[in-house]
Amino acid sequence: MPNKGLLLVMMQASPDFEDEFNAWYDTQHVPERLAVPGITTAHRFEAESGWPKYLALYDLDSVAVLDSSAYARVSGANNSPWTRRVLSRVDARRIVCEQIGPGSEAVTAAPRVAVLRFAGVPETARPEVAAGLARSFGGMPGIRQVRLFADTEAAGTLYAVIAGTLPPLAIFDPAAFGPWQNAIDLTNGYAARAPRG
Numbered sequence: 001m002p003n004k005g006l007l008l009v010m011m012q013a014s015p016d017f018e019d020e021f022n023a024w025y026d027t028q029h030v031p032e033r034l035a036v037p038g039i040t041t042a043h044r045f046e047a048e049s050g051w052p053k054y055l056a057l058y059d060l061d062s063v064a065v066l067d068s069s070a071y072a073r074v075s076g077a078n079n080s081p082w083t084r085r086v087l088s089r090v091d092a093r094r095i096v097c098e099q100i101g102p103g104s105e106a107v108t109a110a111p112r113v114a115v116l117r118f119a120g121v122p123e124t125a126r127p128e129v130a131a132g133l134a135r136s137f138g139g140m141p142g143i144r145q146v147r148l149f150a151d152t153e154a155a156g157t158l159y160a161v162i163a164g165t166l167p168p169l170a171i172f173d174p175a176a177f178g179p180w181q182n183a184i185d186l187t188n189g190y191a192a193r194a195p196r197g
Contacts, residue, residue, distance in 0.1 A: 004099040004106070005060030006149050007039075008115070008159060012052040012091040024086045025056070026195040032074050033058060038065030041106050045113055045190035048167065052091065055115065055190045057161065059106040063096055063152055097149035097159055101130050108145040110163035110192065114172065117186035118158040125180060126150070126158065132177030133160055142166035 013021040030042045038061040045055040065071060072078065079087070099105075118129055130148050137146045143164040151157035162168040169189045174181040 002062035002064065004104045005063035005065065006097040006099060006147075006159075006161075007056075007058040007060060007066065008095040008097060008149075008161075009056040009058075010052040010093040010095075011054040011056070013054070013089070017089055021054075021086055021090060024082055025054075028080065028082060029086075030056075030195065032080075036065065036068070036070045036074065038062070038068065038070075043107055043109070044193040044195065046193045048112075048189045048191055050188050052093065054193075055113070055188070057107055057113075063098055066096060095154075095159065096152045098152055099147060100126060100150050100158075101148040102146075105145065105147060107147075107161070108163050110144050110165060112164050112167050112192070113190050114160075114162045114168035115186065115188045115190070116160040116162070116172075116184055118160070118180065118183040119185045120156045121158050121180065121183050122156060129158055129160075129177065129180050129183075132180060133162075136173045136176035137162050137168060137171070140171055143168060143171075 025044065033039050034042050039058055040061065041059040043057045047053045121129060133146050133148060137143045143162065145163040147161045149159045151159065167189050169187060172187065174184060177184070
């Protein structure tokens with residue numbers, strides 16, 4: 001059975017374009033993606049500080065969903081005119097990941113998430129990063145879920161997604177990762193964004 005996948009998208013829109021950007025995301029883009037078999041969840045978040053401002057997390061049955069004919073019908077050359085307009089006006093980072101821990105959990109609904117990125121981590125060190133996540137966040141009040149993903153397109157890059165009722169970065173302890181704390185090159189905190197329209 002293939003690992004679960006995650007499509008992690010970070011986007012930044014200029015202030016004068018945010019209204020249209022959010023209208024497109026909520027009324028066209030998310031419903032369009034959720035209609036694709038194998039895309040099982042879609043959650044949007046807004047940065048509590050820092051950049052990029054917007055985060056979207058899509059759980060996938062596997063990363064192969066993004067190679068399916070159903071996904072091809074609503075992406076790439078088949079993007080809608082509105083999608084093409086929006087994507088031409090925003091800074092977007094699209095990261096395709098495989099879930100490496102724990103198991104096959106989908107994202108837990110939570111009002112806050114944190115994203116940590118680790119660069120230059122060999123596959124043999126993944127258990128050490130997972131152990132650091134457990135030390136930093138495991139069993140802590142307000143933490144609902146901790147998941148670890150491997151970027152499928154950037155070898156050695158891992159993403160941790162921590163969901164909770166309180167800002168996870170408030171209890172983040174880099175020292176819990178030992179030597180791998182030096183591999184952390186991104187720490188962003190986000191609040192859930194309610195869809196509109």
